[in-house]
Amino acid sequence: MNSLNASVPFVDLGLPKGCAEHEEILSAISSVLETGQFICGSQTRAFEKKLAAYCGCNHAIGLNSGTDALFFALKIMGIDAGDEVIIPANVFWAVANSVVNCGATPVFADVEPHDMLISARTIAPRITTRTKAIICVHLTGMPCQMDAINEIASPRGIFVIEDAAQALGAVYHGRKAGSLGLIGCFSFHPLKNIGCIGDGGAMVTNNMDIFQRCLQLRNHGLDENASQQVAGYNSRLDEIQAAVLLARLTRIDQIIAAKRKIAAIYKKELSSVCGIVEEGDGRQGVYQLFMVQCKNRDALQKYLSDNGVQTAIHYKRYQHQQKPYRNCDGRHLDVTGILSNTILSLPIRVNMTHKEVMHICRLINLFYG
Numbered sequence: 050m051n052s053l054n055a056s057v058p059f060v061d062l063g064l065p066k067g068c069a070e071h072e073e074i075l076s077a078i079s080s081v082l083e084t085g086q087f088i089c090g091s092q093t094r095a096f097e098k099k100l101a102a103y104c105g106c107n108h109a110i111g112l113n114s115g116t117d118a119l120f121f122a123l124k125i126m127g128i129d130a131g132d133e134v135i136i137p138a139n140v141f142w143a144v145a146n147s148v149v150n151c152g153a154t155p156v157f158a159d160v161e162p163h164d165m166l167i168s169a170r171t172i173a174p175r176i177t178t179r180t181k182a183i184i185c186v187h188l189t190g191m192p193c194q195m196d197a198i199n200e201i202a203s204p205r206g207i208f209v210i211e212d213a214a215q216a217l218g219a220v221y222h223g224r225k226a227g228s229l230g231l232i233g234c235f236s237f238h239p240l241k242n243i244g245c246i247g248d249g250g251a252m253v254t255n256n257m258d259i260f261q262r263c264l265q266l267r268n269h270g271l272d273e274n275a276s277q278q279v280a281g282y283n284s285r286l287d288e289i290q291a292a293v294l295l296a297r298l299t300r301i302d303q304i305i306a307a308k309r310k311i312a313a314i315y316k317k318e319l320s321s322v323c324g325i326v327e328e329g330d331g332r333q334g335v336y337q338l339f340m341v342q343c344k345n346r347d348a349l350q351k352y353l354s355d356n357g358v359q360t361a362i363h364y365k366r367y368q369h370q371q372k373p374y375r376n377c378d379g380r381h382l383d384v385t386g387i388l389s390n391t392i393l394s395l396p397i398r399v400n401m402t403h404k405e406v407m408h409i410c411r412l413i414n415l416f417y418g
């Protein structure tokens with residue numbers, strides 16, 4: 050029986066009129082309206098500076114989306130037709146799409162059962178003479194084992210790009226996600242731990258040349274003298290989104306702490322009935338998502354829904370099962386295949402009450418009775 054009358058939503062992004070954050074965002078928007086500068090202004094520059102410092106990188110560039118960050122990262126590294134890029138298959142659509150949109154071929158690596166992430170062990174058999182890059186996706190906000198991945202990539206001249214879209218603030222051996230490879234890519238889609246009121250993304254890097262080339266790509270290929278260097282794109286983060294992100298970035302550590310607290314309850318209450326990703330090995334996740342591996346997943350999801358708890362599956366069909374990628378080799382994706390039938394994302398909203406979290410835990414324990 051549902052002991053809590055209110056249903057438990059998976060997401061709840063609305064900001065009621067009068068609440069502190071609603072007011073803060075209105076004031077951020079108002080200050081942009083007053084300046085009259087709506088793109089490439091002081092808010093974007095201030096956000097980029099703060100983001101770079103937060104990630105421990107020399108440079109950050111605000112972009113339209115995390116998808117553009119991934120696409121630009123590959124473009125800047127010269128990925129082209131005939132090249133292969135190793136990626137996981139249990140991933141958001143933008144990753145494989147960005148590879149194909151460069152003309153290159155995505156090659157899927159399997160993931161580790163204990164953390165659902167690609168690793169040096171699963172990447173190694175997928176490396177060929179055509180491999181030019183690896184995109185490490187820190188799924189749910191848990192960093193991949195980057196030292197070992199960098200160790201197999203670096204002697205072969207393979208570029209390591211981090212998809213840190215879900216991992217702003219995640220820590221790996223004392224360093225932040227985004228600073229662990231050559232280029233870090235972030236999304237500020239509204240569902241992320243800090244999100245825009247629309248679309249937004251960013252790239253971070255320590256490399257000055259990559260930084261300058263990204264600045265050109267996002268603005269029609271123009272350099273600082275308005276001279277066109279490459280055929281670029283329009284992917285500027287606008288000033289309103291930058292102002293919102295600037296305000297929200299000041300709270301990122303509080304948001305992460307709140308989510309880690311919820312995750313700790315889930316781990317304690319559910320570890321005997323579900324598979325749960327543990328930290329350790331120098332990693333601290335930020336729980337953009339809280340994903341468990343469970344038996345009878347579909348029945349559990351229905352049971353939770355019947356009891357007013359919304360859950361989600363990230364992702365319902367993995368990349369190698371989608372129409373544009375069915376020709377890619379997915380035969381070796383043993384663990385990925387199992388995960389596609391067992392993963393379930395539980396609500397982990399920053400404004401969740403302890404009562405809601407315990408209600409979900411009680412239901413899941415009852416289900417497995």
Ligand SMILES: Cc1ncc(COP(=O)(O)O)c(C=O)c1O
Pocket residue numbers: 113114115116117141143144186188212214215235236237238248249250
């Ligand atoms: C892992 C991952 N990569 C890339 C993206 C793409 O980001 P965007 O939606 O900002 O284009 C997302 C999510 O939105 C994501 O979760």
